[in-house]
Amino acid sequence: MPQRDSSLAAAATRPVAHSFSFFVRPLLFPLLVSLLPLAVGGASAFAQARTDNNALALSFDAARARMVDRSDKLAAARAAVESKELQSEGVKGLGGPSVSISGLAYAYNANLNLDLDPLNQKLGQIGSSLPPSIQGFISRVPIPQLPNSYTLNRHDTGANASISAVWPIYVGGATDAVRGFVSAQAREAQADAEQAGHEVDTLLVQRYFGAQLAQRAATLRAQAERTIAQHDSAAQKMLAAGVISRVERLQASAAYEEARRNARKAENDAELAAVALARTVRAEGSVAPQTPLFLISTPIEPLGYFIDSALTRHPGLGKVAAKKSQAEQLHEGEEALRRPQVIAFGTRELKSGNADWVAGVGVRWTLYDSIDRNALSASSLKQIEQAERTDAQARSDISLLVERNWRALENARRQYLEMKASVELAQEVVKLRTAGLREGTSTTLDLIDAETNQAKVLTERAQAANDYVQALAQLLESAGLSDKFSEYIARADVRVN
Secondary structure, three states: OHHHHHHHHHHHOOOHHHHHHHHOOOOOHHHHHHOOOOOOOOOOOOOOEEOOOOOEEEOHHHHHHHHHHHOHHHHHHHHHHHHHHHHHHHOOOOOOOEEEEEEEEEEEEEEEEEEOHHHHHHHHOOHHHOOHHHHHHHHHOOOOOOOOEEEEEEEEEEEEEEEEEEEEEEOOOHHHHHHHHHHHHHHHHHHHHHHHHHHHHHHHHHHHHHHHHHHHHHHHHHHHHHHHHHHHHHHHHHHHOOOOOHHHHHHHHHHHHHHHHHHHHHHHHHHHHHHHHHHHOOOOOOEEEOOOEEEOOOOOOOHHHHHHHHHHHOHHHHHHHHHHHHHHHHHHHHHHOOOOEEEEEEEEEOOOOOOOEEEEEEEEOOOOOOOOHHHHHHHHHHHHHHHHHHHHHHHHHHHHHHHHHHHHHHHHHHHHHHOHHHHHHHHHHHHHHHHHHHHOOOOHHHHHHHHHHHHHHHHHHHHHHHHHHHHHHHHHHHOOOHHHHHHHHHHOOEEEO
16 A cells, blocks of 8 residues: 555655546546447336436435336347247147047039940841841831930039047057257246346446446546636646746647547547447436445455355256257157157037047057158267256356356456555645645646646556446346345445535
């Protein structure tokens, strides 16, 4: 800490151009880049108050309620879950009997052409095979001739109806495999929905508290602009009185121009952050966050607590488990095709009296198939192995992610607490330079430098508080505990108003 204090004290006495340039560097650039995508959000049914400038005043819990209620991303995830659940419900009876009724009405007309020439020839040869006495008689009696051809015609109408039933008695476990596969898909959709919920919670934290940080930076820079403008005006009077040199006057003027440029930029960044927050919670107009940046000054739960939670609650592991179950059911389905299939069937005409009917049992067993079943079975086993390997890798990656976020949280906490001395030093230097200016031991440029450094330190400390809040949100997301964020707000003993 002594080294930090001496460096800040030295900064307060550097030339104004160097110190002010250090202050105006883009401290918030990574945060503001993350705020650029405008997300969809939600709205809550309960009423919210409005501030004097007609901004919607929202606590973090109220903002979260609005987002959850109207988030298109969450609605899409819920629809996917409901779709898979309905699909699972739809195939629950797969493999049971199937009964159907069929009916038909028909009309037909049929024609048949008969060639009678051969028959006429046979009739003409009958007399030659008879006794002479009979032949003479027949010759006196003419034998009638048939027409050369004759067309037969048949037409009719009718109707028929029947009822049929089919019951797969045994299909080798294929139906169970299908039901299991669809159920695993529903679990995968549920895991995706949980992950979407964690992501939108983290996004809300990022934009809700990021908007406050951006507004705080804009306020500090606007205040610095006003203060430096006063000193610039005083420097002009001092130059006219011959108290300071022209170089010192130009330094003050340059400091004011830089302060004005950076104040405009900070204002634009704050407006963009406010728009992003309003879009996230689906608010008309601007939003005024009521829950300030916060910090828990003591360490929270140990690393092992969050790792254990992540390995049991992280939705990514649930998705991997669902993928493994799907691979197992696909393997069972492949094996089912190797087994015999037994089906009972029956059909009967729907009419009174002597109706036609048939009933029986059919057995089918594929002895040879052009498809290589062994290769397909080995492929499905490899998919199971892939899921197992993915699960092991995911557990390792998630544990590392949790540890990284936990350490980032602790680092932000220590950084914020350690910056208390820097803030106090910057404030004391401003008091010292103000008194020195009255007594003639300090210059206007010294005071500008001290006030610029104070604004820088205050902004950096607010940034450290925001780093803590963001790290906490990311830690809870990686541990599957995003819904516990409000509990940590309630535990906070430091609030950056």
